Amino acid sequence: MLKEPVVDHELCIGCGVCAEFCPEVFEIRDDKSWVIGSDKCDTCDCEEAIASCPVEAIEMLDK
Ligand code: SF4
Numbered sequence: 001m002l003k004e005p006v007v008d009h010e011l012c013i014g015c016g017v018c019a020e021f022c023p024e025v026f027e028i029r030d031d032k033s034w035v036i037g038s039d040k041c042d043t044c045d046c047e048e049a050i051a052s053c054p055v056e057a058i059e060m061l062d063k
Pocket residue numbers: 007011012013014015016017018019028032033049052053054055056057058
């Protein structure tokens with residue numbers, strides 16, 4: 001099953017950590033993280049970003 005990262009904007013504080021780990025997937029705009037390339041992470045499948053988000057705002061959901 002294909003999965004894609006989804007950011008909960010109620011939780012996201014715009015810290016930028018996810019974009020540092022996966023810049024091809026996440027972009028910070030207006031103090032929130034936006035998914036710009038859900039299948040673009042070819043290094044960690046966004047696991048590093050998910051594990052490092054301080055407010056656990058990123059989830060992998062079925063496409
Ligand atoms: S790491 Fe979490 S809180 Fe920080 S910008 Fe990304 S989604 Fe938002």
